[in-house]
Amino acid sequence: MKLEKPEEVITRLKDIKITVGRTGKITPNAVLEPVRVAGSLVSAATLHNEDMIKNKDVRVNDFVVIRKAGDIIPEVVRSLPERREEHSEAYVFPTLCPVCGSQLVRYPDEAAHYCINQDCPARVSESIIHFASREAMDIDTLGSKRVEFFCEQGLLKSVEDIYHLKDQRETLMNLEGFQEKSVDKLLEAIEASKSNPLEDLIFGLGIRQVGKKAAKILAHHFKNMAVFMSATKEELTAIRDIGEVTAISILDYFQNESNVRMIEHLRDLGCRMDSDQQEITQSLFTGKTVVLTGSLSLFTRDEAKEVLERLGANVTGSVSKKTDLVIFGENAGSKLEKALQLNIQTMDEKTFLEEVNQFENQ
Ligand SMILES: [Zn+2]
Known part of the structure; x- marks a missing residue:
């Protein structure tokens, strides 16, 4: 396979902006004169940390070479000092958090700086965004833009405040862009999230x-x-x-x-603190590492996985010596072949269903 060299483009670095993540991690970002790279318009690129800025001697107002790393996140490859203005000065990394003003900390062996103030507004809003996100509590009506807006309005000062929003119904309805219907939808989604599984x-x-x-x-x-x-x-x-x-x-x-x-x-506030996982039913699958392959017709993949987990199996994606059992459906390919090669027990979908019925109806 031939690896193509990513396209490199020159543009001006207008500014370096610092963002504070959920863990307090400080990320410097390049604000760029918008430019087309690999088919899309790019106006920002990551600079990772202080060392990278120093090593590449990237300065504000420099012309820089950028490219898309792995064609996803744009990065600054190098600056062009020959095109630099005469009075240009090296970039000085901030010592204070740009949001809360606390002294930034850099731990030994770590390249990143951190704002270690737990109450830093940037950290609080990032934590709330994460908490409400799809993979976590999945409050779909509470996306990042809304969280930031509610934080600015003083309605959210902590994660718990999400569940206090219902006491602020009047205030919410008076906010620009909100009506009774959208407020109700928001509050319903918040209430519903309380019963999410413990893992969320x-x-x-x-x-x-x-x-x-x-x-x-x-x-x-x-x-x-x-x-x-x-x-x-x-x-x-x-x-x-x-x-x-x-x-x-x-x-x-x-x-x-x-x-x-x-x-x-x-x-x-009523958030669920225990697991709804049923006790594991002892079965011939208990404690076994199982791989599903081929297209199943009696179960969806997720259903089969859920059933197996309930019966105490650990479901994994690839066949190895550690695999105990491969359950196969129609058109099973290389995974089934590998299982046979490694002498791993296999089971067709119909037999699987029979076994499941036997244990689940106990
Ligand atoms: Zn801070």
Whole structure:
């Protein structure tokens, strides 16, 4: 396969803008004179961190070469000092958070700076955006633009405030662009999110290292927020797929009293704190690593996966020596072949259904 060199384009860097992420991470971004790269108009590019700006000696008003890294996120390749104005000065990385003014911190071995003020408005709004996002609590009427707007209006000062919005119905209806109907829709979606599964809530907390998959594993394992919160490092690392780094990050998160208080508030406000996962039914699938392949006709993929998980199986995507069983539907290809090669047990969909019925009707 021939790798094509990405298209490189020259434009002017008008400014360097600093954004503060949910974890307090500071990201410098280049504001560019809009230019076409690989078919799309680009007006911003990431500069990653202080070291990158220093190493590439990127300055405000420089002409810079940009390209799309992996053709997705544009990046600044280098600056062109030969085209620089005479009185140009090297960029000085800020020492204070541009949003809350706190002293920025750079930890040893880390390239990024952080705003470590938990109450930094930028961190608060990013946390709320994450909490309400589709993969977390999935409050579809509360997207990032609205969160930012509500934060500006002083309606949201914390994650918990989402569930206090219903007490502000009048205020909401008086906001520009809101009517009774849209306010009702917003509040209904917020109320509905309270009964989301525990894994959504755990993911929504935004604990570092705890992505969607880890949140699911943790919810499945502990089944209850209070039990999860009191887990020790040993208990956490004993779980398959939870490593030491993740365990430490979880412990750190719960060490912080304001995080614990927030969860208690959410509980008091009616957010569900336990798992709706049924007890696992012991079956011939329990404890087995199972792969589904081919097109199933009696189940959708998700249904089959859910059934298997309820019966205690761990469903994975690829066949390896660790696979115990491959369940196959029509037109199964390489995965089934590999299973046969590795002498892994296989089962057709019809037999699978018979087995499931047997266990589920117990
Ligand atoms: Zn800040």
